[in-house]
Amino acid sequence: MAAVSAEAWFFAASVPLAYLAGIRLVSHPRLRKVPPLIPALALLILLLVGLQIPHERFMAGGQVIDVWLAPATVALGLALYRQRQTLIRNLKAVLLASFAGTLTALVSTFLLVRLTGLDWPLTAALLTKSVTTPVALALAPGLGASAPLAVAMVIIAGNLGGAFGLQLLSLGRVKTPLARGLAMGTAAHALGTATVMQEGETAGALGSVALILAALFTALLLPPLMQIF
Structure with a gap:
């Protein structure tokens, strides 16, 4: 794999971290019926929109995940x-x-x-x-x-x-x-x-x-x- 930028590593790490955060969020008694994928996707969307990150830049982390x-x-x-x-x-x-x-x-x-x-x-x-x-x-x-x-x-x-x-x-x-x-x-x-x-x-x-x-x-x-x- 070619050299990967620190930004790509950050974006790659954000995916499993968002899912782990989703699991933690739905562990609350009132949210146990909510699939963890939903808050995970919401967190990633907030990351992209909040920091105004283009899709192409975010997908640079894909080459890390592809491995x-x-x-x-x-x-x-x-x-x-x-x-x-x-x-x-x-x-x-x-x-x-x-x-x-x-x-x-x-x-x-x-x-x-x-x-x-x-x-x-x-x-x-x-x-x-x-x-x-x-x-x-x-x-x-x-x-x-x-x-x-x-x-x-x-x-x-x-x-x-x-x-x-x-x-x-x-x-x-x-x-x-x-x-x-x-x-x-x-x-x-x-x-x-x-x-x-x-x-x-x-x-x-x-x-x-x-x-x-x-x-x-x-x-x-x-x-x-x-x-x-």
Whole structure:
């Protein structure tokens, strides 16, 4: 990695520090139902707005965080390896749940577009919201979507899923690690998987599988659905 400025280190450190602060804030009895991601994002927004920091400068810290992406990916793979017997035993349920979740996300997006009359570039970006950023960037040109807009939709979906997904699953009485992991991975890709990993290795491993399958099923289902809608 090339030499990194002190400012980039500061911005990189601000992300985990904001999340730790968010965890501390929601430990208050009146705030226990608030996801820590919400105050963390609020703190980062206050930092950027208060100090008038351009997005480009803040993202210089991304090159520091990028170094840890490979080890983090390996960690997810290790969890999946440890839970391979669970995956094998529930393979049919995993495939069906990921397929159904992806199909529901795509069909609901098409129906929403029909009701609201959104233009196609925004529609195309919305269709990529439940896959990872690299997959969204690969799909965007073929769909006629703006790459930055597609990435923005992915980030929004991940943040919303990470912030509220577990609470919504609890409200719906979805309790098993298998179901919670599959739901979070399918709907909120990597951030959803990272969030549900906090509940245990089984949920995290299934989330990892689900986000991969969601990307695959999205690529397979989009062409026929575009013909239908």
